[in-house]
Amino acid sequence: MSKSTIVKDKDFLNSVFSIITDYLESTQKGNNKVINFKKPEELKQLINFNLKEKETDNELLNTIKLAIDYSVHIGHPNYYNTLFCGPNKYSLAGDYIASTLNGTMYTYEIAPVFNLMEEAISLILCDQLRWEKTNYDYMFTPGGSLANLYGVLLARHYKFPNLRNIGLSSLGKELALFTSELGHYSIMKNAIVTGIGLDNVYKVKTDLEGRLIPSDLREKIEESIKKGKIPLMCNATIGTTVYGAIDPLKEIATICKEYNIWLHADGCFGGHLVFLSEYNDKLEGLKYFDSFVFDFHKVLEIPLQCSIVLTSHKGLFKECNTMNANYLFMKDKVSYDSSLDKGDASIQCGRHIDVLKLWIYFKSLGLDGLIGKLRNTLKVTKYLCDKLKKNNRFELLIDPEYYNVSFHFFGELDQSNKDEEFWKKVHLLAPKVKAEMVSRGSMMIAYQYQTQVDFKKPGYNFFRVVVLLDKTEKDMDFIVEEMKDIGKKLMTKF
């Protein structure tokens, strides 16, 4: 590359950097709308999606600005729509550097620093899980669904090490998976992927707080055995997607040990709670678990994707997935601990450096700093819940385990008779409130309903605010006031 190109690189990149800092400043202050929604046909008028024509640097910078303008601003103070939030300067710095280096994780030799960082992160989690440091293993994955996939693969290989060769058809028996009816759908998708089949996934009933009911788990296991199936794995969720419920880990572990069932914990959303001593009792059961999954990009201010799956069985990833491709794993006479080479143990080949953004973020806080942030978020969540309880336009569905605040919003509806007609109106109000939010661009909160549980109001829409890091009591006040204001405005049309 000639020197003149390099100088031009700097000019272009510096323009990009200034777009980035301006954007972060403006979004973090909430100067822009949370979303400026356009339909596909409108957006196609605003941005030229024709790929064949080349654009100049200035045109590209303009395209970048438009791409930003018409995207959802996750880092906006009034964004509460997903289980992840805007990244901060530290995690972003890590991600920028990872892209710049463009390494891949398959061996220590090709990514020495980042393999040691992955090891260090895994060790701190192993510690929190109270697992033996000499007998655990880990893998970073692009997202929680794939991390959960490893859970199923490990469970299957542990019980039937020959299955990787002979295949499921030759086993002659069906394998059964167990998860609560509020567990993440990736357990179902992974039953498809692994060839186990949806009919062999048993959905265990949940209680009014959204937690798996152990006695129903036992019944479902017995049912599967009666049908001639082999109970393989039970998924326990630490933080269900909608309610944030934590399944009773110890009770689940006791039952599963009895039946020799692999214990998998989906902590994608709630896994960070292992850092908080006040959750020790609830999470103590994890020490009996065989695998544990956590999305670092959820809750923490780390950009997608950064997930990990750990197992309390050393070497199992490799036993399960090895192919010994010699073109990748030649040793070049360099001697080092080959357990740091994760490539052959992974179901990916090239693997993006996900750990650096997490590392820089973690080190910017230290463990105590991270814990402080999480505890503050618990406080702010409690503040919002208390506020909603005191206001008769809102009805809290559940006292949250941590940051998920699920509530019905009544707006200006007449509450004198809360009959079915009333609840139908509540149900219909939610999409109107959301549409008004999107149109104002003032705030973004998701709504949904649940039918699969014996819940307080099955089938009726409710809102879910995910209170993530660095939110303040003032932000919570805004949610309540803005929703009330939207309610008032809509009443005139309702």
Added chain:
Amino acid sequence: MSKSTIVKDKDFLNSVFSIITDYLESTQKGNNKVINFKKPEELKQLINFNLKEKETDNELLNTIKLAIDYSVHIGHPNYYNTLFCGPNKYSLAGDYIASTLNGTMYTYEIAPVFNLMEEAISLILCDQLRWEKTNYDYMFTPGGSLANLYGVLLARHYKFPNLRNIGLSSLGKELALFTSELGHYSIMKNAIVTGIGLDNVYKVKTDLEGRLIPSDLREKIEESIKKGKIPLMCNATIGTTVYGAIDPLKEIATICKEYNIWLHADGCFGGHLVFLSEYNDKLEGLKYFDSFVFDFHKVLEIPLQCSIVLTSHKGLFKECNTMNANYLFMKDKVSYDSSLDKGDASIQCGRHIDVLKLWIYFKSLGLDGLIGKLRNTLKVTKYLCDKLKKNNRFELLIDPEYYNVSFHFFGELDQSNKDEEFWKKVHLLAPKVKAEMVSRGSMMIAYQYQTQVDFKKPGYNFFRVVVLLDKTEKDMDFIVEEMKDIGKKLMTKF
């Protein structure tokens, strides 16, 4: 976030940006070593991997610099080790912006611009594949191995739509996969993942150029049928990992159509050739294929990961993987073409924005510009091959289809009698040459051997230079001179 924090954000980020531009400048000029290798125990002395302690901004910036120093410099002019190269300013800009926005791809609503960009990219590929625009579908994935996984899932669902429910055990028959013995190992790994089993993967023999032999494919299919298996999918490789061979697509298609076998093309490495008219004849058979996979992060200057899988069966991803999770896919009364919502069709849930880096890169060149870069790389590769043919210290293994130059290096070995003793010396010389390269940090080229084919010198190490974009004839001269110099130096110790 308070204003003072935002100002500090800018300071920190600006320091990171200046580290990035300095690094890119120095690496692209080749001012640093390609690699400064340290063993784990040495690296642990140089970088503090203890996570519990917080670091100040200055300490973090220093950690970032160290992380860069001890990483492999993929963007260095003399790096030829992998099938991917250093990104350029355009793709990096796209990746930085994607991290900054931190969106996720599951619905059009949450990522409108990026869903339309994915659609536009898929359309241009559909065009090159000569597939019907009204009857194709696509999915972006984190890497080619997972893209190949979709191939197996689609094949299975297309033939046995009920299998996602009943599972493989209930099918009562084994499914068989076919791939050449030089096909990528992910086909094998995916046989494990999907429960099909390694014993049901038939490895078809390759010819002296590394291409699948159609007559052996037919034999293997017949063999599988005799054993009572159902032939499900054949993988044809466009660019095998080591030799860059292109399997005979038309012949494979003819045989597979006869047996009603799903045609999957693994174009992870060579998929970009669909843009070059001089490969029309070789790739024409793709129009009969059911699925096609391409890693944009290979060959092109796009950072990991950015892969796509396309199928010529519209709607099949969704039919195969749908769960209809209502908390994600509520429509909020916004009406738009729901085929843009990929979340429910994916085996991931959250999905990183991989398309923006590709988009900006593509638009910076235009289609003609991209084609020009690829053609220039073909020229430079030919220059290297011609040079190696003329020099008796080197022996080219194969005339490459495109950019993979595989050759034995003899250094100063006495070539008067090329007996088995001689080849053993050639074999042993390779790791020594590589170690000297790493120690000098002057260049990075991979070596490997192949045992699974009836090749010219089975079992003996050879080098493989992957000539990627923007290399020059001068760079090729350097490879030859540097290797000769290393050969001379080593002779004194040999």
